[in-house]
Amino acid sequence: MKVKVKYLYQQLASHVSVIVIAFLILSLLFSHYVEQFVYDSKTEELATYGQTILRDLDRNPRNTTGTLQAYEHVLDGRDIQYILFDEQSAIIYSTELKAPVIGLLSEEEWQEIKNGKTVTVKQDFERFDEAVTFVLLPYIQHNQFVGGILLTSPIKGSREVIAQMNTYLIFTMILALVVALLVSWILSNFHGKRIKRLREATSLVAQGDYTVRIPSANVDEIGELAGDFNKMVEKLDLSMEEIESLENRRRQFMADVSHELRTPLTTIRGIIEGMRNDMISEEEKEKGFQLASNETMRLIRLVNENLDYEKIRSNQITLLKQDIQLVELLEIIKDQLDGVAAEQQDKIIVDVAPHVTVHADYDRLTQILINITKNSIQFTDNGTIFLRGYTRDDMTVIEIEDTGIGIDPEDIEKIWGRFYKAIVSRTTNPYGEFGLGLSIVKQLVTMHNGTIDVTSEKGKGTKFIITLPN
The missing domain is CATH 1.10.287.130 (Signal transduction histidine kinase, dimerisation/phosphotransfer (DHp) domain)
Structure with a gap:
């Protein structure tokens, strides 16, 4: 059985985990930095005092004891002890420690100071009565090692500073964690509701409701x-x-x-x-x-x-376009349909200039014009059908106009529908046939990248206007 965990809890766990891990890493780094800084500051302070004492001893060699006692009073207030010793490690002056210096130093440390190097130890827990930080400086006179000075300071104060900094850091981490939890809960709850809306909307769509919409914003x-x-x-x-x-x-x-x-x-x-x-x-x-x-x-x-x-709807027809003398085409259509027009006592009149051409597929354009002209003859008695053609702005315009019964304005758009005339014929249309002609005409004109428009007035006739690009 799979356990489901809400998105809200996933987000909370994710955010809190990131924050806790980040704070732990930052705390460790910061604590180490503070500790390093405190001990470096302490050793630097001790080294500075040691150098100052040795410099003053060089300046006033006759009053060594007075100089050392003066510094004793100053350094005692800062909880710093020091020992001045000679090249044999015998103590010349000490503020507290009486043991030989040689017993406090390792062989390596003694060799370093004899070589004129400064020795610093940030934390020492064994050689003194308490844990201290100490600095060992060589005393050089006329390029000769004549002894050294050892300064110590308890690390208790440093530890207190570090502990206090860690306490502040823990309080800060807890406060940040609480704020992060609150902000994370608000954001997770907000996003959870948005996801819930999406899930509910998806469920409605699955049930067949396609009217559902969700508030959207391109912010995330x-x-x-x-x-x-x-x-x-x-x-x-x-x-x-x-x-x-x-x-x-x-x-x-x-x-x-x-x-x-x-x-x-x-x-x-x-x-x-x-x-x-x-x-x-x-x-x-x-x-x-x-x-x-x-x-x-x-x-x-x-x-x-x-x-x-x-075939037209499925694009299975390929047009073979060519330049066609429009007057010849319209005369051929007139000759073909004169007999049909005579049965309705209609006349067909061609009105086109000899130079007018049209760029189209000959067979399909013939099909278009015959369909429309037959339609005009069918709805015209004792009237006239005009076949016109002319050019306009790199376009060829063909008009088929009749003086027949016309079309109701509300029915003009319906005439392009498949079987429209067949539907009408079952009620009031005494004329015939299937109503597919104009639907095919519309498709063929569109394939020629042209347009076809109709204007009509009830009882006065209808005009079809075909516009084809050249």
Whole structure:
């Protein structure tokens, strides 16, 4: 079984551990430094007094005893004792110690002082009645060793100074530890709450709630994480909306396709059953065959338009762009659709200058213009369809305008939707077919890096404006 430790306690333990370790290291270093400083100061003081005494003895050799007694009174107040001895280690003058100096010094120390070197011992616990710091200085006259002076001072006072410093240090460490604990608890609790908010928000997202947001600030990594979390949830929210929209479109697509397939298939099945059961007379058979052929072509067009639409959506179509004489293309479209227009008592008029060209894929541009022109013919009776073209600012503009029934303003954006006309045809639209044409047109124009706009007035006509870059 795994033991769970709260983030708050982890942070507290981490901060306190760091602080304690840091203070221990600093305390040891500081204590060592203070101790070193105290003993260095004491040995320096003793050496200074010893040098001063020896210098004054050289200046006043006739009053040696008076000089030494004068210094005795001064140094006694500072708890410093000294011994002046000759080159044989015999004591010349002592403030307290009477034992021969040679018994106090090691052979190595005696040799060093005879060689004119100063000997310092910061702590000595064995050779004197108490633990002392002592300094041994050589007495040199006319470059000859004539003796030396030994100065001692109890280390009791030094220890008291060091102990007092350590006491202050311990109090400081305890105070700093308390403050650090308080600050650490506040910060850890604050960050713990922020992490808890993130965990709760994550749980809500896991349950399907994509509206949750977390206050974020780019002051630290947790704030940046909250900001990234909000961005992630926003994208998930948009993705879910898109998925829902796609699912709705899929269901609508299946319903639309089923509807569009049902009508021609029912017609074809009725014709076949009628012929099989000899319910259609000989003179009506040709008419039945023609109707079946028309419905079959209608099914083929539906399948082809759906294939085109899916190819365009999945970028499976490659455009082969070239410069095209626009007047020739529009005249070809007019010739192809004049018969269809005549059935509606419509006229097609081409209005474009001979020099106008357009840079596009010939087959796909033809598909675009035929789709729009057929659409205009379909919704125009006894009217005119204008095919215009001109250049503007390195762009070619193509207009298809009719004098038909027009489009309601609120329906203009809907015409680009897949099966829009099929939906309308089930209610009020007496015209036909599948409603895929304009959806394909929109995709193809976009593939050409162009734009297509529509203006319309109910009862007065509609104008499609295609703008393609040259």
